[in-house]
Amino acid sequence: MRRPRLAALAFVVGAAAVTACVSQAATAGMPSRPQASAPPRSPLRWGPCPSTTKAALTCAKLTVPLDYHHPDGRTIGVEVSRLASTKPAEKRGVLLLDPGGPGLPGLPVPALLTLPQKVRDRYDVIGFDPRGVGQSTPVTCNFTPAQGGVVSTPPNPGSAADVAEQAATAKKLATQCTTSKTASLLPYITTANTARDMDRIRAALGVPKISYYGESYGTYLGAVYTTLFPHRSDRIVLDSSLPPEGYDIEYLRSQGAGFETRFPDFAKFAAAAPRKYHLGSTPTAVREKYFQLAARLDHKPVQGYDGTAFRAVTAGMLRADSERAKLAETWHALDTNQPPPDSGGTGGTGGGAYSDNYPAAYLAVTCGDSRWPTSLATYQHNVAVDRVRYPMYGAFTANIRPCAFWPAPAEPKVRLADRGPSDVLMVQNLRDPATPLSGALRTRRALAGRARMVTIDQGGHVAYLNSSNACGNAAVTDYLATGKRPARDAFCPAQSAR
Numbered sequence: 001m002r003r004p005r006l007a008a009l010a011f012v013v014g015a016a017a018v019t020a021c022v023s024q025a026a027t028a029g030m031p032s033r034p035q036a037s038a039p040p041r042s043p044l045r046w047g048p049c050p051s052t053t054k055a056a057l058t059c060a061k062l063t064v065p066l067d068y069h070h071p072d073g074r075t076i077g078v079e080v081s082r083l084a085s086t087k088p089a090e091k092r093g094v095l096l097l098d099p100g101g102p103g104l105p106g107l108p109v110p111a112l113l114t115l116p117q118k119v120r121d122r123y124d125v126i127g128f129d130p131r132g133v134g135q136s137t138p139v140t141c142n143f144t145p146a147q148g149g150v151v152s153t154p155p156n157p158g159s160a161a162d163v164a165e166q167a168a169t170a171k172k173l174a175t176q177c178t179t180s181k182t183a184s185l186l187p188y189i190t191t192a193n194t195a196r197d198m199d200r201i202r203a204a205l206g207v208p209k210i211s212y213y214g215e216s217y218g219t220y221l222g223a224v225y226t227t228l229f230p231h232r233s234d235r236i237v238l239d240s241s242l243p244p245e246g247y248d249i250e251y252l253r254s255q256g257a258g259f260e261t262r263f264p265d266f267a268k269f270a271a272a273a274p275r276k277y278h279l280g281s282t283p284t285a286v287r288e289k290y291f292q293l294a295a296r297l298d299h300k301p302v303q304g305y306d307g308t309a310f311r312a313v314t315a316g317m318l319r320a321d322s323e324r325a326k327l328a329e330t331w332h333a334l335d336t337n338q339p340p341p342d343s344g345g346t347g348g349t350g351g352g353a354y355s356d357n358y359p360a361a362y363l364a365v366t367c368g369d370s371r372w373p374t375s376l377a378t379y380q381h382n383v384a385v386d387r388v389r390y391p392m393y394g395a396f397t398a399n400i401r402p403c404a405f406w407p408a409p410a411e412p413k414v415r416l417a418d419r420g421p422s423d424v425l426m427v428q429n430l431r432d433p434a435t436p437l438s439g440a441l442r443t444r445r446a447l448a449g450r451a452r453m454v455t456i457d458q459g460g461h462v463a464y465l466n467s468s469n470a471c472g473n474a475a476v477t478d479y480l481a482t483g484k485r486p487a488r489d490a491f492c493p494a495q496s497a498r
Contacts, residue, residue, distance in 0.1 A: 044204050049081055049107065050135050056111050057081045057127070064131070064200050066188050069411075076185070078197050079135035080204075081127040083110035085120065093207050093234060095123035095480065096198060098130070100216030102191070102247065103361035105134035113213075114465065118481045123211065130221075131197055132189035132361045139185050139364050141177040143356035151359035156308045156396045158298065160380040167376050167400045174405035177363055187410035189364035191246060195225040195414075202232060209234040211480065215462050216435055217365075219426075220246040223416050223443060226450070230420025235483065237476055238426045239464050243439030244416045244446040248370035249403075253382065254436050255315070256390030256397045262318050262433035263287065263392060265459040270328045277328040278335070290314070290392060293334060302334050310334065311396055318433045319461035367406035369413060374404055418448035425479045425486075426451055427472060431459035444489075452486045457494040469495045 044060035062078045065071040085091045097109045110125040129136040143151070150169060157163045178186065198221075202210045211234040214222040219238035224246075226233040243251055267283035274281040279289045298307035305313070313330065317323035326341055333340040373379065379400040386394030424447055428440045437455070444453045456463050456472040463469075464476045471492035478484045 043206065044080060046082060050079070057083055057108070059107065059135075062197075062201060062204055064197050066185065068193060068196050076131060076137035078131055078137075078201070079107055079129045080201055081107045081110055083125040085122070085124050087121040090121045091124065092122045093124075093209065093211060094126050094202075094205055095119075095211045095213060096126045096128070096201070098212075098214040098218030098221050100214070100218040101358075101362060102130070102217045102365035103133060103358045105129045107135055116477050116481070119477055122481055124205075126201065126205070128197075128201060130194045130361075132185060132364050134357065137185070138357045139180075139182040139189060139360045141173070141180050141356055141360040141363070143173070143176065143359055145354050147173060147176075148354075148356045148359040151363060151402065153308060153312045154399050154401065156298070156311055157383050157399050158395075160384070163380045163383055163400055164376060167379070167404070170400050170402045171405045174363075174367075174402035177360060177402070178407065180360075182360075186364050186368060187407070189361065190368045190410070191221055191224050191365060192228070192411065192414050194221060195228050198225050199229050199232060208232065211235040213237045213239065213464075213480070215239045217242060217247055219435070219443070223424075223447065224414045226420065226424060227414055227417050230450075233420070233423055235480055236424045237464070237480065238424060238443070239476070240428060240432055240435045240462050241426055241440035241443045242435055244443045245413065246369050247366045249372050251439060252397050252401075253386060253394070254439055255434060256386050256392075256394030257438070258433040258436035259315055259318065259393035260390050261436065262431045262459050263290075265321075265431060266318055266324055266327065269324045270331075273328075278332050279328060289331065289335070293331060297334065302337050303339055305334055305340070308396070311393060315393060315433060321460055321467065363402055363406075367403035368409055370403070371408055372401070372403035372406065376400065379404070416443065416446040418446070418450050420450055422450050424451035425476065426453040427463045427476055428453060428455050429458050429460055429463050430455060432461050433459075434461040453489045454486060454492060455489070456492040471495070
C-alpha cells in the first residue's frame with residue numbers, strides 16, 4: 001500500500017442551493033417545489049487547520065443549510081481544507097477528494113494522497129469533512145468504544161437465535177442515536193445533502209465546475225453529485241464503485257461474494273510459503289485452515305480474538321496486497337496461541353480520546369439514505385441463505401444492523417442518471433472484496449454514455465496509486481492531468497510488482 005488509506009478505518013470501526021428547474025429537481029430525488037435562488041458567493045476565509053491536520057493545508061468553515069428544502073432555516077458548518085497548487089499558471093481548477101466510509105473525515109486527505117506532480121500542478125486539491133463528521137457539525141450516539149465496534153462488526157451469527165439476539169442490540173444502538181443530543185440532525189445527514197454541500201463549496205471557491213476523486217463510498221457520493229449537478233462537473237473519477245443504490249442491505253450482502261472472489265489471492269500467497277506461515281501447502285488447505293480457525297475461535301477466543309474478530313480482520317487485510325504477509329502471520333499466531341502482530345489502523349481515527357463520531361455518522365448516512373428491511377425473519381432468512389452461498393463471510397454481512405430500527409428516509413433516494421456531459425472515469429479492480437465488480441458494472445450501466453470504465457486484473461480495494469499496475473494508474477493520472485480518457489471501456493492486464 002503506497003499511502004495511508006482513511007477508507008481502511010471504515011471496515012473495523014467500516015455552492016448554490018438547489019436552483020434546478022422542476023425536471024432537475026425530480027432527477028435529484030427532491031419534491032417538485034419552488035427552489036431558493038443561489039446565495040451570493042462568500043469567499044472562504046483560509047487559516048490554520050484544526051489539531052492534527054497536516055501543516056501544508058489551510059482550512060475554512062462554510063455555513064450551509066441543514067435542510068435544503070428550507071435553505072433560509074437552520075444552518076450547520078462544513079469544514080474545508082485546501083492544498084494549493086504551486087504552479088498557478090498551470091492550474092486548471094479545483095479537485096475535491098472524498099475517502100469514503102461513509103463517516104470518515106476528509107479534511108487531511110489532500111496532504112495524505114500522494115498525487116503525481118502533474119496532477120498536483122493542475123489543481124488546488126480540496127478536502128472536507130462531510131456534514132455530521134469531524135470538524136464539520138458532528139453527530140453523536142453516545143456510544144461506548146465497545147458499542148461503536150459492534151456497529152461495523154456485529155457478532156457472526158451461527159443460528160437464527162443469534163440473529164434475534166443481535167436484533168435487540170441493534171435496536172438499542174438505533175435508539176441511542178435517535179434520542180441523542182444530535183438526533184435532530186440525523187434526517188439531513190445523507191449523501192444527497194452532502195452532494196449539495198459540495199456544490200456550495202464549489203460556489204464559495206468561485207469556480208464554475210469542480211473535478212472530483214472519490215474512493216469506495218466516495219464513488220456513490222461523486223455519482224450523486226454529478227447526477228444532481230451534471231453541468232457543474234468537470235473531471236469525475238470514481239475508484240472502486242458501489243452499486244447505483246449506494247450503501248444499502250444488498251450492497252452489504254455483496255461483500256460476502258467479494259470475500260470469496262478475493263480470498264484465492266491470499267490463499268495462493270500463503271500456500272507458496274508453507275514453512276514460513278504454516279497454513280498449508282495448497283490454496284485448498286489454506287481455505288480449510290480459515291474454517292478451522294474461525295470455528296475454534298467461535299468456541300474459545302485466543303489472544304483477544306473471537307471468531308467475529310478473526311473474520312473481520314481477515315476481510316480488512318484482504319483489501320491490500322501489502323497486508324498479506326501480516327495476515328498470514330496473524331493466522332499462524334492465533335493457530336499457535338501466540339500474540340498476533342499489530343494489525344494497525346483498527347482502533348479508531350488515530351489516537352486521542354475516544355469519539356463515537358465515525359460509527360454515528362456511518363449509521364446516519366447508511367440508515368438515512370436507504371430503507372432497510374424491518375422484519376427479523378428477513379434477516380434470519382438472509383443469514384441462512386448467505387451462509388450457504390458465501391460460507392466464508394456471508395452470514396456476517398447478512399446479519400441485522402441498527403438500520404432495521406431507523407426512521408424512514410426523509411426524502412427519496414437520488415436515481416443515478418446518464419443525462420449530462422460524458423465526463424466520468426470509473427476504475428475498478430477485478431477482485432475487490434469491499435466493492436465487488438458486479439456492483440460497479442451496474443453503476444457503469446446507470447451512467448451509460450456519461451462514463452468510461454477501466455477494469456484492472458488485480459485484487460484488493462481501491463485501484464489508483466495502490467498497486468504497481470502502470471496501466472490503471474496512468475488512466476486516472478492522464479484523465480485528471482490532461483483530460484485524456486479512453487474512448488471506450490478498457491481492460492488493464494495484471495502486472496507483477498517490481
